[in-house]
Amino acid sequence: MGQGITSRRGFLKASAVAGLGVVGLGALGGCAPQQAGDATGAGVSASDVSWDGAFDVVVVGFGAAGAASAISAAEAGARVLIVDKAPEGHEGGNSRYCAQLFVSITDKAEGLKHYQALRGNRTTPDDVLEAYVDGMVAIKDTLVGWGADASKMLDMTDMKISNLTVEYPELPGSAAIRTNLIDGVLMRAGLWRFLKKGVVARKDMIDCWYESPAQALIRDAQTGVVAGVQIQHEGKSVNIAAKNGVVMALGGFENGPEYTEAYLGYPVINPIGTLYNEGDGIAMTQAIGAKLWHMASWESNGIGLSCQADRVRNLGTIDFFRTGSVVLVGGDAKRYVAEDKEQRHGHLNIGGTWMIPARPDRNIFIFDAAHVQAVEKPYGNWSSDLSKEIESGKVVQAATLDELASKLSLDAAALVSTIELFNASAASGIDAFGREAVNMTAFGDGPFYGFEVQVSVLNTQGGPERTAKAEIVDTEGEPIPHLYSAGEFGGVNANMYQGGGNIAECVVFGKIAGENAAASKDDALEVDADGLAFVPGCGETSVYDQTPDASGLSDGQALGVGEGLGGPIWVKVSSDNGKITQVEIMHSMETEGVGTVAISDMPALIMAAGSSEGVDTISGATFTSEAILAAVADAQAKLS
DSSP states (O other): OGGGOOSBOOOOSSOOOBBTTBOOOGGGTTSOOOOOOOTTOTTOOGGGSOOSEEEEEEEEOOBHHHHHHHHHHHHTTOOEEEEOSSOTTTOBGGGGTSOOOEEEESOHHHHHHHHHHHHTTSOOOHHHHHHHHHHHHSHHHHHHHTTOOGGGOEEOTTSOOTTSSOSOTTSTTGGGEEEEESSSOTTSOHHHHHHHHHHHHTTTTEEEESSOOEEEEEEOTTTOOEEEEEEEETTEEEEEEEEEEEEEOOOOOTTOHHHIIIIISOSSOEESSOSOOOOHHHHHHHTTTBOEEOTTOEEOOSEEEEEETTEEEEOTTOGGGTSBSEEEEETTSOBOSOTTOOOBTTBEEETTEEEOOOOOSOEEEEEEHHHHHHSSOSSTTOOTTSHHHHHHTSSEEESSHHHHHHHTTOOHHHHHHHHHHHHHHHHHTOOTTOOOGGGBOOOOSSOEEEEEEEEEESEEOOEEOBOTTOEEEBTTSOEEEEEEEOTTTTOSOOSSOOTTHHHHHHHHHHHHHHHHHHSOOTTOOOBOOTTOSBOTTOOOOOGGGOOOOOTTOOTTEEEEEEEOSSSEEEEEEEEETTEEEEEEEEEOOOOTTTHHHHHHHHHHHHHHHTSSTTOOOOTTOHHHHHHHHHHHHHHHHHHO
16 A cells, blocks of 8 residues: 555645644744634645655554554555654653553443443433444454453453442443453553554554654545644654554543543542653644543542652552541541542542542541551552651641641631531441541541642543544534544543553554545545655564663673663662672663662662672562563573
8 A cells, every 4th residue: 555655746835834823833844834724724725835744644642542553554455654752762641651451342232332331321322332332242253353462361350449340330231341461460561562563563564653652643634634633842843744544542641631620520630651742633623623521520539649740649549548547637627528439530429420529629638547557568569557648748737636737738617527527427337428437547646747739630531523434524524535543532432431442542543543544545645755755664663673782791790671661671780690790770761760770779688699690679660670570581681
């Protein structure tokens, strides 16, 4: 299909860019701006654009949805360019950080009933849900067709792991819902790494650009066809033609404050996953007349604890914060929710409706000394007596509630009253907010403790509306020619959410979008590839295709590799008579502040033990720790 790129390269005579809220920019070809037309680029022809490159399909966003779209398009014979704003090792969107569970469905009719019930009175059309359900009926076959090993898949549905299985068993059709892991391993990026490697393995058909954000969609005024994408690449704006289609797979807008404030009501909200989902594609598609939907639909884990700048870790299901002599208060020092309430991806049952509750700007946990002593370890790698957290300032300690209130800038009388009311509830077993009696213990004597937490977001669902064929529609409900979407960028989940459904949607609508974008079209754009700077084969070399130089190794040294969250982790190991004397991390792309903790600390622990065996992982960076241990073991095996 790559042979279809056959027409001319011309100097920009008149141009229109629809994106970031502007139309008619001379940046397309470096000449002066022309008079802007309407949102469809009126008065501009795609044949007049000065193209810098051309592909059959351009995919914007390299998470699971983008990867699935690119693989699907390549399998259909298209030459594909996939671009992402993140550097390699940080691409992947939320697909890199999620639990990796994907939904499959055993019976189409029952599955459709269930997803209609989850939708409730929202507006997702039945034919879109049917396409989604059809895809989940076939999802295992789809993944196997792309190279997955069916024997390694694990059905988690009947395993009791909180609500990571069937979240709404009371709704019709729930018996048809299954949740699965592609490699039998939870929270280890298995499905994401499978899709990433699938793209890399098809490098003869798929080119990848990292740190290359899309800036605008280029739409032909005469035909209405989306002809290409303007992309910031290697320090300059380039215009890349897409002969048959553009797939928008940019994820949600949870990192875009202007969007979270406008649609979620939170000017500040803290992500659990990626930091790169800023809502870029919303402005780009709106500028050419796309219709938005599901903008107020989002998933959360309630509240989280800061683990690094701009990112939080989930606290919602940890018993330390749900049961005992502990309460959650707002900035007014008063409780506003039952701390032990069951949550389903942040949704609480409020008045019979599962919904994400509004939370105050400030959220503070308050607890007493007896509560600290009642548990072996409060949270993650926290010290058992909280001494490290108190020293760092993360946790505030005070002898009295009045003093604690002062240190936390709370009203002392209100906080004292809150604890008195809670103690009365614990004694009676009846709580005004509905907390279960078994989960309430009256506060005793001090010292007392408090620390602030933040409202967290897993992902948003909103974006441009799509059809069952993954076409993005305009404000009249008509498909915008050659423009498609997949994944959480305009996702189909509008109300109650079944865990594993988003990453399943990435695969399902990625497959649909990729196939439809790749399909030959009568109005396909023709561009002469001769002389263009960027054509199939211009992609960047992946870290999966790179190996550190081993030429300088001496006796007793070897390289080893393990699989980290960001990609391969290469180590150089020095050994003396079978005992490890030196471990050097040669290459790593782990997440700053999370995996990099293990990168810093694990080599010393391994050297102290003289081996990779019996070395404990770093709490909070378990996956990266395990990857380093595997890399060291790999090097040891070469030395034995």
